[in-house]
Amino acid sequence: MTPWVLLDNAAVPGGGGELRLYQRGEEFSIKLMGRGELMNSRVHGSETALAEQTCARLGHAPQPRLLIGGLGMGFTLAAALRCLGGPARVTVAELIPAVVTWNREPLGALAGHPLADPRVDVHEGDVVRLLRRGQPDWDAILLDVDNGPEGLTRRENDWLYGMDGLNAAWAALRPGGILAVWSAGPAPDFAQRLHKTGFEVEEVRVRAHGSRGARHVIWFARRS
Structure with a gap:
């Protein structure tokens, strides 16, 4: 079997460990x-x-603006760009600068180099800073941060998925906007917090790989 080769490593800010x-x-x-x-x-x-x-779920919003929290390997960003068409802007917030570098270099071809798309703005920093502006800037906010509400790496993410963070997301969405949250598994308490914030909530189970693999959870929460 071909062995794994370590290409790079990066520290997670706030003492959250090391990514490799x-x-x-x-x-x-x-x-x-x-x-x-x-x-x-x-x-x-x-x-x-x-x-x-x-x-x-957005439908045909004119000149949609999306915020993606968490770049990962670029697959969410690439899919959004394919779906949105021409007059759109997508801001992707990534806390760890090395992950942005990886997506520009060794990982770029996996998703078709979405960071090179002129519709994309990259924010190297915590998505929380953008949410705390308090302005209804976004038609949709997509969060794929720290494995979902049951985080692994940073205590600061407890704020993001708690009531304060959800209220900030509500305020950052335009009327009718959607907060979409990816999670590795169920989190009933989180769904309850979404309802408490005032969102209309839909929970969807999605396979990790086609018709196989683990079932992940996505919440689609609309600002009514």
Whole structure:
């Protein structure tokens, strides 16, 4: 069997551990040391679905503006760009600068180099800073941060998925806008918080890879 080769590593801000990028043939993996694999280039069906199903729910919004929290391997961003068409703007917020570099270099071809698209703006920093502006800037906010509401790496993400963060997301959405949240697994308390914030909530189970693999969860929460 072809062995994994370590390509690079990067510290997670706030003492959240260390990410490592590995390659084996044409396959790539990002792992969190001590916690296992976070993502794999062969398994991205639910990340793609996060964008495709959000765009389907947006309908034909004129000049839509999307915020994506968490770049990953670029599959969510690439799917959003395919679905949105021409007059759109997508801002992707990525906390770890090395992940942006990986997507520009070794990982770029996986999703078709979405960071090179002129409709994309990259914010190297916490998505929380953009949400805290308090302005209704976005037609949709897509969050794929720290494995979902049951986070692995950063205590700061508790704010993002707590009531304060959800209220900030509500305020950052335009009327009728959608907050879409990816999670590795169920989180009933989080769904209750979405309802409490005032969102209209739909919970969808999506396979990680086609018709196979683990079932991930996506919440689509509309600002009514």
